[in-house]
Amino acid sequence: MFEEGQLYSPVTRQADGQVEVHLGENHPGFKDEHYRARRNEIAAVATDWDPREPVPHIDYTDEENRIWATVCTELAPKHEHYAHSEYLAAKQALGLPTDHVPQLEQVTASIKPLTGWTYITAPGLVELREFYSSLGDKVFHSTQYLRHPSEPLYTPEPDIIHEVIGHANQLASPRFSTLTAAAGRAAQRLQTEDALKFLADVFWFSLEFGVIHEDGLLKAYGAGILSSYGEMDEFRQMEIRPLDIGQMGTLNYDITSYQPILFAADSLDQLDDVVGVFFETCDDETPDRVRRELHLTS
Template sequence: MVELRVPTSDPIVQRQVEAGAVRDDYTIDQCWDEYTEEEHAMWAKLYDRQTQMLGGRAVKEFYDGLDALGLDNSKIPDFREVNPKLEALTGWKLVTVPGLIPDEPFFTHLANRQFPVGRFIRKPHEIDYLQEPDIFHDVFGHAPLLGLPVFADYMAAYGRGGLRALKFGTLENITRLYWYTVEFGLIKQDDAMKIYGAGIVSSFAESVFSLDARSPNRIGFDIERIMRTQYRYDDFQQTYFVIDSFEQLLDRTVNQDFAPIYDRVKQAEEIPARGVIDGDTVYTEGTQEYADAGGR
């Protein structure tokens, strides 16, 4: 039987854990019919609030993805409806998990084009911030770009890269790449800065902070630079990395031999989350006033 990293407050998840119904790959059933009216209402509220706050701040492909997958404010998405659409686009599908799962099965799912999604949805008192990914973050944040072939390929390559990193002992470095791209990435599109990272598009406050605040750095994407850079996991980022295109992201990671990259990264000094160094393409050198004032 599998062991869970965090206890869950979702009774449907609890029931499955207690019944030994968690599969060896950590998946469980979504049990969509058992979501309550309050839970559907929370989805609707989050969806409306977030699409309003985003306005045009997200990358065009994000909105296309919401459309293509039929994600809207009407109800918590039913994976039985979303998955056929997603599979037709890119071969990806959403699977339900009890919460955060260990790295190895997480990477294995990505390598197999399955995105692990927590079943639970945040409670009213957690509406602005929670550390664990819930179904709103996982689906609203991640699913739209999983329907875009170039990004879908990047995510699967990341899963394979993560499995290799576990063997190389470079988990921290590859995790930073995920953090600064998949979760908190920005992109230049038609000369405007846009959001594509799931952690930002699903965050009420960070969707504005990441693009508009004077505080954070905005620096051009560079894989070795990112792998050396520490990050904040509990507050707004002090640096955002900016890609030119999704093709750039895929080119720099797929079919790249990471071994020499890891060798150089291991030799090089770590860069603090707020650092700006020689060789950076600096779009914004942040004031760091938010972090200096103590942050959250």
């Protein structure tokens, strides 16, 4: 099951007003005081942001721009090989810069004319209900920090590379945009935490780690795969199951490693018919109803 706190390093404000990002001991930047100070600085900007004001501008360093450029360069050929054509067309239409980190205002300016999305800043973890409900209004909470320079092709937590290269390129597709917004509208009407977590798990196995058959090949459309150099090398070797909302909403998984089980759609139309219809129709009774059905068929 999904555990929201695992995804991001906790961010707190100390008694003296300083904002601190609590990196885990296994984080590549844990012992790098310069990196930790930079993370604190960027988190403070997001924490202090007034939503009535423009999204804050981050003056990215040359090193941070090099990380972005390196990742863009390395991911580009993998996208051409592994990404579904719907994602590739959306990526081309969005036209994000590849030589420097885009400001979130720039991401919004590029994506809004295509599918209507707005990007806003987050220091790290956004409460589960707030994050998913915002998707229903086509608002995406994005971090602004970058991964540690020692491992530009790896991050233990979502950074702006994941949120923009993974999700913004995906959201520039009208079809993936529609699915994501439908998940958000579902979150807005769900009242129980159980139903919300069930929804989040289906989202995980679709819009985060979804795969799809295209022209006889298994392709990826999930943002978690398409923003990860390593995941793209591994996903075709995993156990591939057909779309099954019951399994997607109840399967236990570990977000800290490559996903060993993935769910594949036969086509975009089937993705809409199964996942899209689930997002449009799920309610607070859905988890119990699905579990009863799974018990009856097991």
